[in-house]
Amino acid sequence: MTLPGILRRTLRHVGVACALTAGMVAHAGGTGAYALDWPHAGEALTYRSCGCADACWVAEVRDRRTKALKARLRCDCETLHYQQASAGPRESVVGACEPINGSERKPEALRERLELLLNPKPARPE
Incomplete structure (x- = not known):
């Protein structure tokens, strides 16, 4: 040859x-993004897995019309990170992933955590 x-x-x-x-x-x-139940008109919640047997994931709330990011909650297999678009690209650590990953109702746990982060309850006057 x-x-x-x-x-x-x-x-x-x-x-x-x-x-x-x-x-x-x-x-x-991981997987492609798919929609989760999100009861807020004009917004959509998507979820995608990035590995670690579905312990690594990203959940995003976006404007339905413009697709603009409103909030992102992500798990790097252990630590839960949160980014709110109105605060810029800064991301903060908001705890451990285990309460969501260990939940028997993971989609609902994700939704509840994102709702809490997007709409925090005002502090009670003493």
């Missing part, structure tokens, strides 16, 4: 390996 033939054959094998690896990496990254 000539050198150009060997190169073509090697490049073909490398191309096939890259294509197979890319497919596996795409599937390892």
